[in-house]
Amino acid sequence: MTTRRSGLREQKKQATRVALREAALRLALTHGPDRVRVDDIAEAAGVSPRTYNNYFSSREEAIVAAVAAERESRVVAAVAAGPALGRLADILTEAILEQYTEPRDHDGLLLITTSPALRDTFLDTTAAIERPLAAEIGRRLGGTGTSAAARVLAASVAAAVRVALQQWLQPPAAPLAAGGLVVPSGSLPGLLRGALAVLAPALDAAEEEARRPSRRPDPRAAGEAPEPG
Incomplete structure (x- = not known):
């Protein structure tokens, strides 16, 4: 049971990471990278800015992650x-x-x-x-x-x-x-x-x-x- 929970937790983390990087790239392509805020990325991905900071340290990191994933x-x-x-x-x-x-x-x-x-x-x-x-x-x-x-x-x-x-x-x-x-x-x-x-x-x-x-x-x-x- 513990192994299954760990597996589900990792899947959720990976899904959140994907959602964040895809939202970051989508917003950057639409508005330009300099006009994208971390709060915007978090909102588009359906998570809090605090959660965002658990995955990426900057907007640039999230945007690039979508290309180099x-x-x-x-x-x-x-x-x-x-x-x-x-x-x-x-x-x-x-x-x-x-x-x-x-x-x-x-x-x-x-x-x-x-x-x-x-x-x-x-x-x-x-x-x-x-x-x-x-x-x-x-x-x-x-x-x-x-x-x-x-x-x-x-x-x-x-x-x-x-x-x-x-x-x-x-x-x-x-x-x-x-x-x-x-x-x-x-x-x-x-x-x-x-x-x-x-x-x-x-x-x-x-x-x-x-x-x-x-x-x-x-x-x-x-x-x-x-x-x-």
Whole structure:
């Protein structure tokens, strides 16, 4: 019974989160992100402002969440679905490209380019892929997501994605269209591929290390008596 109640509670929390982020994006598209208040979002979602604060720390976070929702789980699922003997660097690159260059909400992504605060918040969402990605990288390397190698590689992937998005959304001397709209610079797929390519040698080395057969140390090297045969 306790497990069932916990499950229902989590479902309710998830439903509230979805309602809040969808209301935030809907209001921002209608009125502009700068004209949306937290109270407006809460009212549109049918909850109190206090409840809103349990889920999001700002209106920007809620608006961006509607565009980047569950992206980390989709990235990890794509990596997990990759061929077992495939090259990890290639699998990661294709998973990232699929989730970051085929946005579910084109209007929402366009809205993000109009606001510096939304752009900054959107860039911060890349950190969300780090922990779940570490678990999947660890699994593919035959270990766990808590290993130093898996954590460092996952953090590096998240950093590479952020750098590519930053180059795309916040290029030096970014050209501005009417209304302060940032004109993205360069090809996002190309920028992502380039940033992730830097990590390929480290990913290849980690895979090579994982494939090496483990060797039991020779007890004679440590001055120990060999076990009786």
